[in-house]
Amino acid sequence: MNTQVYLELATDFDAEQIRDLMIIVEKDETSRWYAKGERPYIPGFDSIRMQQYHVRSGGYYKILMKDILVGVILISTTGREHARIDRFYIDPQYQSKQIGSNVLRLMEEQFPQIRIWTLDTTQKSPRNHYFFEKNGYKFMSEDEEERYYYKEIHDSNLENQEDFTFDKVCMHHNFRECNMQDSDFFEVNLSNSSYSNSNMRNLKIQSSNLAGMHITNSYLGHAIFGDSDMSNVEICHVIMGGTYIHDVKLSLDEDNQPIRMERIEMMNSSIQDSNMQNFSIINCNIKGMRIDGILVSDLLEAYKNRGITGENR
Structure with missing residues (x-):
C-alpha cells in the first residue's frame, strides 16, 4: 500500500x-x-x-x-x-x-x-x-x-541555532528600524501590538486571533483573506477595485445580524451564481444595472405600467 x-x-x-x-x-x-x-x-x-x-x-x-x-x-x-x-x-x-x-x-x-x-x-x-x-x-x-x-518533530540541534529565539519576553518593547524580513512567529502573543510605516508585503497570517484588529492607511493589494471568520468586521473608506469575492457567506451570522452595505461604489461590478433571497436594495443608483441581461429600470417601468401597487402586490 x-x-x-x-x-x-x-x-x-x-x-x-x-x-x-x-x-x-x-x-x-x-x-x-x-x-x-x-x-x-x-x-x-x-x-x-x-x-x-x-x-x-x-x-x-x-x-x-x-x-x-x-x-x-x-x-x-x-x-x-x-x-x-x-x-x-x-x-x-x-x-x-x-x-x-x-x-x-x-x-x-x-x-x-x-x-x-x-x-x-x-x-x-x-x-x-x-x-x-x-x-x-x-x-x-x-x-x-x-x-x-x-x-x-524533535530536532536536537534546534536549541543551538542562532536564528531561533525561544521564550523571550518582549512586553512593552519598541522595535524601530529593525530588519525582520522572512521572520517566523509561532505561538507568539502579539495582542495590542501596533505596526506603522512598515513593509509587510507578502505577510502570511494563519490560525490567528485577529479580533479587534484595526487596519488603516495600508496597502493590501493582492492580499488574500480565506477560511476566516470575519463576523462583525467593519470595512470603510477602502478601495477594492479588481477585488474577487467568492464562496463567502454574507447572510445572517450566529447572532442573526445581517450584512449591511451603505454608500458602496459598485459601478461595473457583477454578482453571479449567488443566493440573494430577501436581499434588499434601498435608495441606490441603479442606472445601467442588469439582472440576467435585463435592465432593472426596464423591469421597474414594466412593473409600474401593469398598475400593481404596494397594496395589492
Whole structure:
C-alpha cells in the first residue's frame, strides 16, 4: 500500500473532480456524524471555484492511489518551522486502508523543514481523534465544535541555532528600524501590538486571533483573506477595485445580524451564481444595472405600467 499512495499538487484542471469528491465526503460525514439537519462546516465543498482558490495557495495536494483520486490534503505553511493541515479528506470507499497514515508520512517527507504540525478536527468524530493520536498528534485544546492537535518533530540541534529565539519576553518593547524580513512567529502573543510605516508585503497570517484588529492607511493589494471568520468586521473608506469575492457567506451570522452595505461604489461590478433571497436594495443608483441581461429600470417601468401597487402586490 505504501508504494501505491502518493501526493501530487492539484491544478485548476482538477477542480471539478475534487469538487465531486468533496460532495461525496460531505454527504458521508453528514450521515455518519451529524443529526437533526446539521451538516459539517466545509466552506465551498461543492464549489469548483473554491477548489481553484485552494489550488492558488500552492499547498493543495491530490492523494492518488494507482492514478485514482482518493482524497485531498491542504497544507498551509510559512515555509519555516510551522505548518497547518487545513483540509484532509479521504474518499469514504478508500478509508480504513492505511491511506491516511501514509499521507501523513509522505507529508512530513515533503516538508522536512517543518518541526511543528497543527490541525483541528470536529468534536463529532471520535474516529478522527483516534487517527491523529495514533499518528503522533497530541491533544492541545478544544471548544464546543473543534479539537485542536499538534505534532512536534524533535530536532536536537534546534536549541543551538542562532536564528531561533525561544521564550523571550518582549512586553512593552519598541522595535524601530529593525530588519525582520522572512521572520517566523509561532505561538507568539502579539495582542495590542501596533505596526506603522512598515513593509509587510507578502505577510502570511494563519490560525490567528485577529479580533479587534484595526487596519488603516495600508496597502493590501493582492492580499488574500480565506477560511476566516470575519463576523462583525467593519470595512470603510477602502478601495477594492479588481477585488474577487467568492464562496463567502454574507447572510445572517450566529447572532442573526445581517450584512449591511451603505454608500458602496459598485459601478461595473457583477454578482453571479449567488443566493440573494430577501436581499434588499434601498435608495441606490441603479442606472445601467442588469439582472440576467435585463435592465432593472426596464423591469421597474414594466412593473409600474401593469398598475400593481404596494397594496395589492
